[in-house]
Amino acid sequence: MRLFLILLCFFMVLTGCDVEEAQTYAQKQREMPSDKDPKKSVQAEKANQPKQENPITPESNEQKKEPQPEEPLKKPEQVSASAREQEQIEVEKLKQQTLFYKGLSTQKRVALTFDDGPDRYYTLQILDILKKEKVPATFFVVGNLSKIYPDVLRRIDQEGHVIGNHSWNHPQFTKLSQSGINSQLSRTNAVIKEAIGKEPRLFRPPYGAMNTRVEKQIGSQGYKIIQWSVDTRDWSGRSSKQIVNTVINQVEPGGIILQHSAGGEKLRTTVEALPQIISYLKKNGYEFVTVDELLYVPAYFETSR
Ligand code: ZN
Numbered sequence: 324m325r326l327f328l329i330l331l332c333f334f335m336v337l338t339g340c341d342v343e344e345a346q347t348y349a350q351k352q353r354e355m356p357s358d359k360d361p362k363k364s365v366q367a368e369k370a371n372q373p374k375q376e377n378p379i380t381p382e383s384n385e386q387k388k389e390p391q392p393e394e395p396l397k398k399p400e401q402v403s404a405s406a407r408e409q410e411q412i413e414v415e416k417l418k419q420q421t422l423f424y425k426g427l428s429t430q431k432r433v434a435l436t437f438d439d440g441p442d443r444y445y446t447l448q449i450l451d452i453l454k455k456e457k458v459p460a461t462f463f464v465v466g467n468l469s470k471i472y473p474d475v476l477r478r479i480d481q482e483g484h485v486i487g488n489h490s491w492n493h494p495q496f497t498k499l500s501q502s503g504i505n506s507q508l509s510r511t512n513a514v515i516k517e518a519i520g521k522e523p524r525l526f527r528p529p530y531g532a533m534n535t536r537v538e539k540q541i542g543s544q545g546y547k548i549i550q551w552s553v554d555t556r557d558w559s560g561r562s563s564k565q566i567v568n569t570v571i572n573q574v575e576p577g578g579i580i581l582q583h584s585a586g587g588e589k590l591r592t593t594v595e596a597l598p599q600i601i602s603y604l605k606k607n608g609y610e611f612v613t614v615d616e617l618l619y620v621p622a623y624f625e626t627s628r
Pocket of ligand 1: 439
């Protein structure tokens with residue numbers, strides 16, 4: 324704005340106007356009433372956020388015209404080498420972790436996750452969409468349904484997705500005894516192993532319920548506990564638009580997105596929203612990976628276990 328004023332004054336002087344007049348004009352411009360009330364303006368900004376990640380404002384145009392101070396010479400290869408080193412340190416930290424909410428913020432990657440399946444209705448529709456879009460995902464399945472639909476587990480596995488353990492019948496682990504927890508984990512892993520020949524190391528706690536006691540118990544057995552950074556609340560009967568907007572507003576590099584692949588007719592909007600979510604993330608340069616890839620942890624236990 325200051326530069327604009329200076330330029331304006333300069334122009335006015337050249338064309339015979341005095342500075343005072345120029346300032347009055349500029350003042351009037353600032354006081355012009357907006358056509359949007361502040362509330363609407365904020366809403367519009369929010370609605371436009373995803374399309375305008377780096378909006379070019381008049382101010383930023385002006386700044387570009389200003390002479391920039393000379394920057395000290397940098398060696399690009401040194402900068403990227405140190406960034407790489409830093410990233411490697413972060414990766415090593417991830418590998419040591421037991422409890423996760425998201426991956427590295429320096430990598431524009433995202434993991435789609437689907438809980439509570441499998442079934443033969445929504446899970447299959449979700450698999451069809453993922454196949455068409457060539458997008459991998461992670462399915463946290465419950466043991467009691469895995470026993471009924473082993474063929475769906477096999478399809479999930481064969482199409483390049485990863486399967487995680489989501490307990491046998493969806494209890495709150497913080498309310499279970501040590502043996503109750505072990506039984507939930509091992510029974511579920513047994514039916515998954517029977518279906519696909521592999522035992523998941525990724526575990527998602529039902530309801531996200533977790534505490535230090537449970538974390539230590541599960542972590543000591545080699546499991547990785549996977550929470551999420553974006554909760555679409557798709558199970559609650561939200562419209563597909565609301566689900567998509569939740570992703571648009573909350574997703575960040577390294578994000579883990581929570582959705583569901585079974586559990587009632589309200590998931591119709593999960594299926595409706597999925598192609599739009601994928602389209603948005605692709606357009607914004609996100610790479611889709613499975614949770615194990617996102618977090619640099621193994622998806623399954625070694626077969627010798
Ligand atoms: Zn669940």
